[in-house]
Amino acid sequence: MLKTTLAAAIVTLGALSLTACDVKKTQEGNITVPKVDVTKTKDGDVTLPKYDVTPPDVKVGSTEKTVTVPTVKTEEKTITVPTVTVTPAPDKK
Numbered sequence: 001m002l003k004t005t006l007a008a009a010i011v012t013l014g015a016l017s018l019t020a021c022d023v024k025k026t027q028e029g030n031i032t033v034p035k036v037d038v039t040k041t042k043d044g045d046v047t048l049p050k051y052d053v054t055p056p057d058v059k060v061g062s063t064e065k066t067v068t069v070p071t072v073k074t075e076e077k078t079i080t081v082p083t084v085t086v087t088p089a090p091d092k093k
Contacts, residue, residue: 002079005079
């Protein structure tokens with residue numbers, strides 16, 4: 001239980017730290033695509049194969065069975081959990 005709570009706190013901290021960032025684009029991106037010259041040497045012909053497919057006959061139903069299942073008992077405990085305070089970066093305009 002403590003490991004699950006700690007894992008949830010760490011994930012929450014990571015998500016909050018990413019949303020508190022102030023991101024601004026400082027430079028435009030650029031890509032240069034190489035020029036390619038292609039000439040057609042002959043016409044092509046494509047014939048795709050045909051298939052007749054017969055799917056299996058599937059029937060889904062339900063039935064009642066008696067099985068032994070464990071029971072879970074819970075109790076309340078006071079534990080110390082981590083707290084997170086995130087201050088967003090100031091907005092620079």
